[in-house]
Amino acid sequence: MFELSGLGALILLVLDVWALISIVGSSASTGRKVLWSLLVIVLPLVGFIIWLVAGPSSSSARAGR
Numbered sequence: 001m002f003e004l005s006g007l008g009a010l011i012l013l014v015l016d017v018w019a020l021i022s023i024v025g026s027s028a029s030t031g032r033k034v035l036w037s038l039l040v041i042v043l044p045l046v047g048f049i050i051w052l053v054a055g056p057s058s059s060s061a062r063a064g065r
Helices: 007-025 030-042 044-054 056-063
Strands: none
Touching: 007 030, 007 044, 030 044
């Protein structure tokens, strides 16, 4: 795999914290919040990308269409 260091790691940390704050503040059920949070914490880069594409906010936005 690869290793993030320096500025890249700092940017990833900020993005992950932003994702976690968004997850906690979302209207998703508690179970979904826990699962999304664990995904972002355990797999920081991949979890963030998956959350960005298919996270709780994107599913509620699709339901509004």
